[in-house]
Amino acid sequence: MIETYLLEELTVFAKTGTLTQTAAQLNVTQPSVTRGMQKLEDEFGTRLFARQANRIALTPAGELAAKEAARLLQANSAMVTKVQNFDRSQHTTILAATVPGPLILLRQLRATLDTQLQLEDQFVATNDIETALTNNQDSLIFSNQELLTDTIESQYVGEERLQVNLDQFMYLANQATVTFDELKGLSFIVMRAIGPWSDIIKANIADAKFMYQDDREAFAEITAHSRFPFFATNLSQSEPTFDAQVKADTDRVAVPISDDSAQMPIYASYLLSQKQRLSPLIRQLQQQWPTTIQQ
Secondary structure, eight states, X not given: OOOHHHHHHHHHHHHHOSHHHHHHHHTSOHHHHHHHHHHHHHHHTSOOEEEETTXXXXXXXXXXXXXXXXXXXXXXXXXXXXXXXXXXXXXXXXXXXXSHHHHHHHHHHGGGSSSOEEEOSSOOOGGGHHHXXXXXXXXXXXXXXXXXXXXXXXXXXEEEEEEEEEETTSGGGGSSOBOTGGGTTOEEEEESOOTHHHHHHHHHSTTOEEEEESOHHHHHHHHXXXXXXXXXXXXXXXXXXXXXXXXXXXXXXXXXXOSGGGEEEEEEEEXXXXXXXXXXXXXXXXXXXXXXXXX
């Protein structure tokens, strides 16, 4: 079996093309790299390097060997990561999402849930859910998409509902609900990291202007000192900053948006092999899921 360090030397040499740069990148001596190349040729039983005065290059066989070495190293790294992720998943339930609402809610409920949780900060792309679960990168992923395969299934957890917070003196603030069409032409303060909601509001509110904010505290500060409408959901309103803001801001009225596209089903996806372990957590979330919007 060819040792890993030899494969690493081969792949680095294929990228750099020189012994000097290969040695420098791997933090070894040049003679060590030279000996490694000779050993590689002995292992393969064929010439991998064309040697000339002051120059060495890969032969066609060497180029193929370098490509295969890179593939093996990548597979080896993926294997190690998968095993490490699996071990971590046995001690900690790792939660991720494609949408922000469930993670906001989970941060508030963490102390009440009967398990050790780790919440990922970065969103998972919808197309990467299956890979993230299969590689044990995440234990449970919340999204607005149901996923059913031979090894993965989803459970419906609850619905995320969009609301708009309006100045109490706006005529729309007197209504029990509003539609996206009734919000056309208005200007809104919007948090940038809101997942699919961003596309939904842009697609459904004609002639609107959206002023995006990246920082949650800056967003809270702007909305507290301006009359611009802003969006929230039954999940995001559980955030302490938002809750305190709503209680302090008596000039705002939260109005649910009645369009079907303003209601988003949320599913929890997991490996079938983990169903027994994760089902109690999912049931707890279903029981504590906020169904009403603060007024």
